[in-house]
Structure formats: C-alpha cells, structure tokens
Amino acid sequence: MKKSYFTILVMFIACAPTEPLNQVPNYTIEQFMATTQIYGGDFSSDETELLITSKESGVFNAYSVNIETGLQTKLTTSDSNAISAKSYFPVDNRIIFTSDQGGNELNHIYIKNIDGAVIDLTPDSAKASYYGWNYEKTAIFWASNRRDPRYFDLYRTEVSGSAAEEGVFQTESIYINEDGFTPSTISDNERYLALSESITTSNSNLYLLDKQTEIRTLITPHEGDESNSAQYFSKDGQKLYFTTNRDSEFTYLVAYDQRTGERSLDEKADWDISYAYLSKSGRFKVIAINNDARIQIIIKDLKNDALVTIPNLPEGDITGVNISESETKMSFYLSSSKQPNDLFIYDFTDKSVKQLTHTLSPDINPSDLVSGTVVRFPSFDGMQIPAILYSPKNITKGALLPALLYIHGGPGGQTRLNYTDRIQYWVNNGYVVIAVNNRGSSGYGKSFYQADDLRHGDVDLKDCIASKKFLINTGYVDANKIGIMGGSYGGYMVMAALAFAPDEFAVGVNYFGVTNWLRTLKSIPPWWEATRNALYAELGNPDVDSLALYNKSPLFFAHQITKPFIVLQGANDPRVLQIESDEMVAEAKANNVPVEYIIFPDEGHGFSKKENNIIASKKTLEFLDKYLKGKK
Numbered sequence: 246m247k248k249s250y251f252t253i254l255v256m257f258i259a260c261a262p263t264e265p266l267n268q269v270p271n272y273t274i275e276q277f278m279a280t281t282q283i284y285g286g287d288f289s290s291d292e293t294e295l296l297i298t299s300k301e302s303g304v305f306n307a308y309s310v311n312i313e314t315g316l317q318t319k320l321t322t323s324d325s326n327a328i329s330a331k332s333y334f335p336v337d338n339r340i341i342f343t344s345d346q347g348g349n350e351l352n353h354i355y356i357k358n359i360d361g362a363v364i365d366l367t368p369d370s371a372k373a374s375y376y377g378w379n380y381e382k383t384a385i386f387w388a389s390n391r392r393d394p395r396y397f398d399l400y401r402t403e404v405s406g407s408a409a410e411e412g413v414f415q416t417e418s419i420y421i422n423e424d425g426f427t428p429s430t431i432s433d434n435e436r437y438l439a440l441s442e443s444i445t446t447s448n449s450n451l452y453l454l455d456k457q458t459e460i461r462t463l464i465t466p467h468e469g470d471e472s473n474s475a476q477y478f479s480k481d482g483q484k485l486y487f488t489t490n491r492d493s494e495f496t497y498l499v500a501y502d503q504r505t506g507e508r509s510l511d512e513k514a515d516w517d518i519s520y521a522y523l524s525k526s527g528r529f530k531v532i533a534i535n536n537d538a539r540i541q542i543i544i545k546d547l548k549n550d551a552l553v554t555i556p557n558l559p560e561g562d563i564t565g566v567n568i569s570e571s572e573t574k575m576s577f578y579l580s581s582s583k584q585p586n587d588l589f590i591y592d593f594t595d596k597s598v599k600q601l602t603h604t605l606s607p608d609i610n611p612s613d614l615v616s617g618t619v620v621r622f623p624s625f626d627g628m629q630i631p632a633i634l635y636s637p638k639n640i641t642k643g644a645l646l647p648a649l650l651y652i653h654g655g656p657g658g659q660t661r662l663n664y665t666d667r668i669q670y671w672v673n674n675g676y677v678v679i680a681v682n683n684r685g686s687s688g689y690g691k692s693f694y695q696a697d698d699l700r701h702g703d704v705d706l707k708d709c710i711a712s713k714k715f716l717i718n719t720g721y722v723d724a725n726k727i728g729i730m731g732g733s734y735g736g737y738m739v740m741a742a743l744a745f746a747p748d749e750f751a752v753g754v755n756y757f758g759v760t761n762w763l764r765t766l767k768s769i770p771p772w773w774e775a776t777r778n779a780l781y782a783e784l785g786n787p788d789v790d791s792l793a794l795y796n797k798s799p800l801f802f803a804h805q806i807t808k809p810f811i812v813l814q815g816a817n818d819p820r821v822l823q824i825e826s827d828e829m830v831a832e833a834k835a836n837n838v839p840v841e842y843i844i845f846p847d848e849g850h851g852f853s854k855k856e857n858n859i860i861a862s863k864k865t866l867e868f869l870d871k872y873l874k875g876k877k
Contacts, residue, residue, distance in 0.1 A: 268638075268639055269610075269613040269638045269639060269673070270613065271673060271674060272608065272609055272613070272670070272673055274666075274670050274859050274862045274863050274866070275859060276606050276608040276609060277606065277609070277666040277667075277669060277670045277673075277862075278606075278666055278855055278858060278859050278862075279606035279607070279608060280585050280604055280605050280606045280609070280664075280666055281299055281300055281301050281585075281602075281604040282299070282300040282305075282585070282586070282604070283297050283298065283299045283300070283308075283578075283586055283588060283602060283604055284297065284298050284565060284578070284586065285297045285298045285329075285330050285331075285565070286565060286567045286576035286577075286578075286588060287330070287331070287332045287333055287567065288333065288567070288569045288570065288574065288576070289309070289333045289338060290333060290334070290335055290336055290337065290338075292312070292569050292570070292571060292573075292574055293311065293312055293313065294309045294310060294311055294312065294333075294338070295309065295310045295312060295576055295588070295590075295601070296308075296309055296310075296320075296330050296331075296332065296333050296340055297309075297310055297330060297588065298328065298329050298330045299317070300855055301317070301319070302319065302324070303324075303854060303855040303856055304323055304324055304325065304326070304327060304328075304853070304854055304855070305323075305327040305328050305329065305853060306319060306320070306321045306322065306323055306328050306330075307319075307320040307321040307328055307330035307340060307342050307357075308320060308330070309338075310588065310601050310602070312574070312590050312599075312601070315601045315602065317602075320340060320357065321342060321357065323344065325347070325847065326344045326345060326346055326347065327344060327345070327348075327853040327854075328342050328343070328344045329342060329343045329344065329352075330342045331343060331354075331375050331377075332375075332377070332378065332385075334404070335378070335382035336405075337359060338359060339356060339357060339358055339359060340356070340357045341354065341355070341356055341357075341375065341385065342354075342355050342357065343355065343373070343374075343375055345849070346817075347817045347847050347848070347849065348815055348817045348818070348847070348848045348849020348850065348851070348853060349817045349819055349849055350372065350770070350819050350849060350850070351370065351371070351372045352372055352373055352374065353365050353366070353367045353368070353373055354366045354367045354373050354375050354387055356404070366387070366402065366414065367387070367389055367391070369389075369391045370391075371389050371390050371391035371394070372389065372390050372772050373387055373388065373389040373391075374387060374388045374389070374397065375387050376388060376399070376428070376431075379401070379431075379435060380433035380434070380435075382405075383403060383404070383405040383406075384401050384402055384403045384404060384405070385401075385402055385404055386399060386400070386401055386419075386431060387399075387400050387402065388400070388428060390771070390772045392421070393422075393423075394771035394772060394774075395425070395771050395772070395774030395775075396422040396423065396425060396774060396775065397422055397427065397428070397772065397775075398418055398420060398421050398422050399418070399419050399420035399422070399428040399438070400416055400417065400418055400419065401416065401417050401418075401419050401435075402414050402415065402416040402417075403415040403416075419435075419438075419456065420438060420440075420454070424442075425442070425443075425774060425775040426440040426441060426442050426452065426775070427440065427441040427442075427443070427775050428440060428441075429441045429451075429474070429475035430475045430476065430477055430478065430485075431478075432478040432482035433478065433480060433482060434482050435456070436455065436456050436457050436482060437453060437454065437455060437456070437478060437482050437485070437503075438453075438454040438456060439451060439452070439453060439454075439475035439478075439485055439487070440452040440453075440454055440461070441473075441474065441475060443775055443776045443778075443779045444778070444779060444782075445470065445778075445779045445782035445783060446657055446776075446779045446780065446782070446783045447470045447472060447691065447694060447695050447698070447783075448469075448470040448471060448472065448779075448782075449465075449471070449472050449473050449474070450463060450465045450466075450467075450473060451463075451464050451465045451473045451474075451475055451485075451487055452464065453485060453501075453503065464485070464501050464506075464508075465487075465489070467491065470691070470695070471489060471490060471491050472488075472489065472490050472496060472691070473487055473488070473489045473491075474487055474488045474489075474496070475487045476488060476498065476520060476521045476522060477521065477522050477523055479500070479527075480523070480526070480527045483502065483503050483504055484500045484501060484502050484503070485500070485501045485503070486498060486499070486500050486501075486511060486521060487499060487501065488517075488518050488519075488520070488521070490517075490691050493691070494690035494691050494692060495514070495515070495516055495517045495518075495690055495691075496517045496518050496519075497510065497511075497512060497513040497514070497518055498510075498511040498512040498513070498518050498521050498532070499511055512532055514534045514536075515536075516534050516535050516536045516537065516541075516688070517534070517535040517687075517688055518532060518533070518534055518535075519533040519534065519535045519540065520532075520533050521533070524568040524572050525568070525569075525570050525571075525572060526572060527547065528546065528547055528548045528572050529544060529545065529546060529547065529553070529568055529572060529575075530544070530545045530547055531543075531544050531566050531568070532544075532545070533564075533566075535659075535687075535688040537619055537631070537688075538619055538631065538633060538659065538660065538661045538662050538682070538688065539562045539661055539662045540562045540563070540564050540661070541562070542562075542563040542564070542566055542577075544566070544575075553593075555591055555598055556596065556598065557598065558579060558589075558598065559579065559584070560581060561579045561580050561581035561584055562579065562580055562581065562662065562663075563577050563578070563579055564577065564578045564579075564580065564586075565577055565578040565586075572593065573592065573593050573594050574590060574591065574592055574593065575590070575591045575593065576588065576589070576590055576591075577589055577591065580663055580664055581616070581662060581663075581664065582615075582616050582617035582633070582635075582662045582663065582664060582665075583611065583614035583615060583616050583617075583664065583669070584605065584611065584614075584664055585604045585605055585664040585666075586604060586664070587600055587601075587602045587603060587604055588600075588601045588602040589601065613638070613673070614669055615635050615636065615637065615638060615669065615672050615673075616635075617633040617634065617635050617662050617680070618633065618634045618635075619631065619632075619633055619662070620632050620633070620634050620679075620715070622711060622712060622714070622715035623711065624684070624704075624707060624708045624711040625704075625707045625708075625710075625711055626704075628684060628693075628696070628708075630681065630682065630683060630684065630708045630711065630712070631682045631686075631689060632679050632680060632681045632682060632712060632715075633660055633661075633662060633679070633680040633682075634677075634678075634679050634680075635668055635669075635672045635677065635678040635679070635680075636672070636677050636719070636721070637672050637673070637675055637676070637677065639675065640721055644721060645721060645722065645723035645726075646675060646676065646677050646721055646722055646723060646726075647675070647676050647677070647722075647723060647726035647727070647728070647751075647869070647873045647874055648676060648677035648678070648679065648716050648722045648723070648726065648727045648728070649671060649676050649677070649678050649679070649727075649728050649729070649730055649754075649869070649873075650679055650680075650681055650709055650712060650727070650728070650729040650730065650731075650750075651668060651678050651679065651680040651681070651730055651731065651735075652680075652681055652683070652709065652729065652730070652731030652734075652735035652738045652739065653680070653682070653686065653731065653732075653734075653735050654731070654732050654733035654734045654735050654736075655685070655686070655687075655733070655734045655735075656685050656697065656701060656705070656734040656783070656784075657685060657686065657687045657694060658686065658687065658734070658735075659682055659686045659687045659688045660680040660681075660682055660686075661688075666862075667858075667862050667865075668680070670862055670866070671865075671866065671869070674866060674870075675874070676869065676873075677716065677719070677721070677722050679712055679715070679716060681708065681709055681712050683697070683705040683706075683708035683709055683738075684696035684697045684704060684705055684708055685697030685698075685701070685705050698782075698783050699783070699784070699785060699790075699793070701737075701741075701784060701797055702737070702738075702741040702745060702797040702799075703797070705738065706738060706741050706742055706745065706746060709729065709738060709742060710742075710746060710749050713727055713749065725751065726751055726873050726874070726875075727750060727751060728750055728751050728752040728753065728754065728869065728873050729742050729743075729750045729752075729753055729754070730753065730754030730755075730756070730865075731754075731755070731756065731758065732756030732757060732758070732851070733756070733757060733758060733759070733820070733821065733850065733851075734758070734759065735756070735758065736755040736756050736757055736758015736759065736821070737758045737759040737760065737799070738758070739753040739754060739755045739758055739810070740753065740755055740758055740759075740760050740799035740800075740810075740829065741797070741799050743799070743806045743808055743810055744799035744802040744803060744805050744806050745799070745802065745805070747805050747806060747807050747808065750808060751808060751872070751873055752808055752809050752810060752811075752868070752869065752872045752873050753808065753809075753810035753811075754810065754811050754813075754865055754868070754869070755810055755811065755812045755813070755826075755829075756813050756861070757813065757814050757815060757818055757820075757821045757826070757850060757851075758812075758821065758826075759798075759821055759825065760798060760799045760800040760825045760826070760828070760829040761798045761800045761801075761825050761828070762784065762785065762787070762794040762795075762797060762798045763787050763791060763794050763795060763798060764822070764824075764825060765820075765821060765822075765825065766780065766781065766784065766785070766786075766787045766794065767787050768822060769820075770819045770820065785797075799829065800825070800828055800829055800832065803829065803832035803833050803836065804832075804836055806833050806836065806838050807838065808838070809838065809839035809840070809868070809872040810833070810838070810839075810840060810841075811840070811841040811842070811843070811864065811865060811868045812826045812829065812830055812840070812841070812842045812843070813843050813845070813852075813861050813864075813865070814826040814842070814843070814844050814845070815844075815845050815848030815849045815850060815851070815852065816844055816845065816846045816847075816848070817846075817847070817848060817849040818848075818849050818850045819849065819850065820850045821850060823844065826842070826844075830842045839872065841864070841868055843860070843861065843864055845857050845860075845861075
C-alpha cells in the first residue's frame with residue numbers, strides 16, 4: 246500500500262496520546278465483563294419481538310426483546326453449554342437454537358416448543374449447521390456431516406403441518422456432498438443451489454446446481470487466484486449474486502445470469518464488499534463494506550431507487566442488519582471501539598429509530614473508555630502495516646508505559662474497531678495496546694492477504710517486531726517493556742516471537758495457540774475436510790513440507806525461549822489440542838523459564854463462559870503486572 250498524506254498525518258497524530266491526559270478510575274474485570282454480549286435479531290411472526298443471543302446470565306442463552314418496551318425475557322436456561330438463538334417459527338413463538346457440548350463444536354439444532362419442551366432435531370453425534378427457512382417458511386435447511394464426518398450434506402426438514410405439530414418432522418436429503426463442496430445459498434423456488442469449492446484460502450470456485458436436472462455448472466472458471474463467495478439469488482432464481490476479486494485487489498459484487506452465462510458488475514467499493522443480501526420481496530438491498538477495520542453498511546431502496554439513511558445515530562458501525570418479513574422494520578447493532586454492541590430498531594414507515602439495549606456495564610462511565618485509532622507503520626521491507634492503537638488516559642508527562650501487541654487469530658483474521666472488554670481492561674490498567682493487522686490479515690486486499698503464505702512465523706512476525714519502533718516513537722512507551730499476546734493463530738505468533746526472536750519481547754500471553762504445526766495440521770477436525778487442502782496450500786502440507794513446518798513450530802525451539810509467558814487453554818479444544826500447550830509448558834519449565842498455565846476443563850477453542858473469561862483476564866493482568874510492569 247502507498248503511504249498517503251492522510252496516513253502520515255494519522256501516524257503523526259498517533260504519536261501523542263489519543264485522549265486527554267486526565268485521571269480516570271481503575272475498573273475491575275468484573276465491572277468490564279458486566280457488559281453484556283449480545284448478537285442476532287430475528288423478528289417474531291407478529292413483529293413485536295426480536296430473538297437474540299445474550300450472555301446476561303454468564304453463559305450465552307436465547308432471549309426475546311420486546312420492540313415497544315425493550316423488555317428482555319430469557320427463553321433458555323443453560324448454565325453450562327453456550328446457546329446460539331437462530332429463529333422464531335413463522336406462525337408462533339417456538340424458537341430454533343443451536344448448542345454444542347463444552348466447546349467441542351459438535352453443534353446440534355434444537356426446537357423449543359411453546360410449552361418449554363426441547364426437541365433435538367439432530368440427536369446423533371455429528372456436527373450440524375443451521376441454514377435458515379425456505380421462502381414459504383414451511384421448512385428449514387440445515388447441513389450435517391453425519392453421513393461422512395469429512396463432508397456436510399444439506400437437508401430439508403418440514404416443520405409445518407399436523408405431523409410437525411405433534412413433534413414428527415419429515416426430513417429429506419437435498420444434496421449429497423461427495424466432492425468436498427460447501428452448500429452456500431438456495432434460490433427462493435428451491436430449484437437452484439450454489440456450491441463453494443475451496444482450492445486455497447485465496448482461491449475458490451462457485452458451482453450452480455440445478456436440482457431439477459441435477460446438472461452442476463462451474464460458473465467461475467479462471468486461472469490464478471480468485472476468491473468467489475455466493476451471496477443471494479434474484480427473486481426469480483435466474484441470477485446468482487456473488488462477491489469476487491477477479492482482476493481486483495478487493496472483492497466486489499457481480500450477478501451471474503443463468504440464461505446467458507454472462508456476469509455483470511452490480512456493486513463496487515474501494516474496499517472489500519463483505520456480504521450482500523435482499524429483503525423478503527427484494528425491495529431493499531443491504532451491502533456491507535469492510536472499510537479500513539470497520540464495517541460500513543449501505544441500504545438501498547430498490548423500489549424508489551434511493552439510499553436509506555438513519556437519522557440521529559451515535560457514531561459507530563452498523564452491523565447485524567435484519568429486515569422484517571413485512572419490510573416495515575429493520576433491526577441492527579451499533580458499536581464502536583469504546584461502545585459494545587447495542588440493538589436498535591428502525592421503522593421504515595415513520596423513519597423513527599429506537600435503541601432497545603444498553604449493554605455497557607452501568608458501573609463504567611463511557612467517557613473513561615479509550616477509542617481505538619487506526620495507524621500504519623512500515624515493516625522490514627517497506628510494506629505498510631495497519632494497526633489499531635489504544636493509549637491509556639492516565640498518562641503523566643514524561644512517563645514511559647508498558648505496551649502489548651494484540652495479535653488476532655486466523656491466520657487470515659482481522660482486528661476491527663469493535664469493543665473488546667479485555668483491551669479496555671488492560672488499557673485502563675496502564676498498558677498501551679496496539680492491535681496489529683500483520684500481512685496475511687483479511688480486509689486489505691488480495692496481495693496483502695497472500696503476503697505471508699508459507700512464510701508464517703517469519704514475515705508476519707517481522708511485521709509485529711516492526712510495530713515496536715512505532716510504539717517507541719510515540720514517546721510514552723518503554724522500549725524494554727513491550728509484550729505480545731494473542732489467541733489461536735495469534736497465540737502461535739506469541740510463541741513464535743518468544744522462540745524465534747527471543748530478545749524482542751519482554752513477555753508473552755498465549756491463548757490456546759498452535760505450537761506444533763505438524764500435529765495441528767494432522768489433527769484437523771474431520772469436518773474441515775473441505776478446506777484441508779486450502780490450509781495446506783497456505784501453511785504447508787505435513788506429509789510434504791514436514792521440515793518447513795518443523796522449523797516454524799515453536800515447540801521444537803523451546804530451548805531458545807528465555808522470557809516469561811502464560812498459557813490459557815480449553816480442555817475440549819478440537820483445533821489446538823491441549824497436548825500442544827502441555828508440551829510447550831513442560832519444555833519451557835525444563836529450561837527454567839517462568840511459565841504460568843491455566844486449563845479450563847469446560848471450554849473449547851475460545852472461552853464462552855463469562856466466569857472463565859474473568860479468571861483468564863484477571864490471571865493475565867496479574868502476570869503482566871509481575872513480569873512486565875515489575876510490580877512486587
């Protein structure tokens with residue numbers, strides 16, 4: 246990316262604290278996590294309620310929200326397994342939700358009846374994914390790998406009629422997946438099905454399956470790398486809309502016409518179009534743009550050829566847009582780096598907007614929180630690396646503060662300008678945090694995304710190291726007190742930094758990070774079979790590239806680690822097995838490196854329970870205060 250005048254200006258501004266130098270109180274992690282995480286928003290049949298998922302109880306459960314009053318009612322009562330609310334039934338207040346067992350990712354699909362009885366629609370030991378309702382709202386689509394653990398077949402279950410009312414559901418298989426293709430979207434008339442083929446993480450194809458003729462057509466023939474992702478069918482089913490980055494750094498929306506075989510440009514932006522969809526009748530089109538670490542939503546009224554604008558909203562990003570069946574109401578979330586997700590409702594008729602939730606902990610003064618600032622810095626080879634900087638408010642003149650790099654998962658993830666309670670907690674306790682979107686992160690173009698392929702633990706690590714110079718140049722970061730933290734792939738980056746660049750960072754915080762690529766890539770869950778070769782192409786094939794994977798695995802270089810670190814691991818993690826963290830900790834302890842290790846027996850890949858997240862964040866702060874701040 247070229248360094249523009251605007252980028253230089255942002256970098257200059259970021260060299261000073263981004264907030265006034267006033268004193269703010271220290272908040273506890275319990276206060277920060279009293280903020281309630283919520284997501285989702287499906288309208289009830291009469292459009293008076295919204296179905297959401299909330300962590301109000303400490304574990305994700307299903308709740309209803311009254312659109313008129315904002316009153317929330319808890320609909321499920323799990324105290325152990327996280328529940329994800331999916332949908333109301335079209336004619337009554339039965340709900341559909343999914344849940345796994347202790348974080349093992351083997352999700353089941355459940356129906357909760359009006360009388361409270363819960364039916365497991367997928368009672369086998371397989372993994373199931375909810376796809377949504379058919380157009381007439383008589384049946385639901387879902388995918389499962391119960392036939393073959395490697396592949397997901399698509400099913401259709403009738404949930405209307407007298408038999409369904411008595412709990413007898415008729416299910417049929419509508420797509421048998423024997424090629425590793427992923428069902429993506431279905432036409433309203435149920436005749437056409439879009440299938441996705443993942444070749445590499447940067448290269449994919451789309452096929453169109455005609456269920457009437459059983460003819461499958463490749464609609465994205467190409468050479469080189471090209472990402473294609475199905476979005477929706479036109480209402481007559483004759484056009485498939487999908488995003489592509491053909492001949493472009495960024496993805497844009499095109500329409501494929503089945504009748505002519507031609508594609509035409511539909512929407513394009515200066516950044517990736519992340520997704521697009523149509524409302525029930527096709528009147529409204531929603532377009533989401535990944536605009537420099539934030540989501541920008543555009544809503545078009547196709548009937549009147551006009552843009553929908555929502556008045557008097559606070560500053561932030563609009564996400565989770567859902568338009569009601571009647572197309573008279575729209576739910577959405579608004580958030581920013583210092584404001585967690587809050588649910589809003591917009592009325593298309595009178596153009597009114599109402600905030601339904603206030604999820605920030607009542608103990609926290611919003612003005613005490615810190616806004617993230619998008620910055621860029623040059624890496625070892627001149628490539629501009631985007632990042633988000635958070636600086637404490639309690640900075641005294643001449644002070645040098647400890648700092649933390651915050652590395653996202655993935656490897657192709659992205660840290661955005663969203664509210665993260667842990668980041669606010671650490672900043673509130675005097676740590677500068679820089680969330681680095683190192684090369685290989687999504688959202689910054691095709692070339693940037695591919696720039697770390699087969700070079701993980703090398704060029705991406707050098708990007709992280711380069712951020713140290715940026716931090717030091719702020720004038721308020723102690724060069725000797727810079728640590729690195731991350732989860733999943735970010736956890737790998739932590740251990741890679743400590744093992745391969747042992748003098749660069751003072752401490753490491755590893756949330757369930759990969760340490761042995763040979764084992765991780767051989768122990769990929771069976772339901773990842775469709776993307777296995779794509780991962781191998783990006784990271785390396787353990788059967789072919791064993792030496793390269795050995796050389797980028799921190800476990801085998803643990804003898805080079807000299808700096809303290811902490812590891813947090815879920816016992817049920819199906820992606821990064823606990824044995825990886827066990828071995829890493831044992832190797833480091835054998836070399837007399839200070840290590841702290843916390844295992845959560847009821848968590849998987851990522852911690853879903855509020856209580857466990859409180860413990861993890863509190864232990865992390867204690868570790869940082871001891872080894873980075875040097876508190877006795």
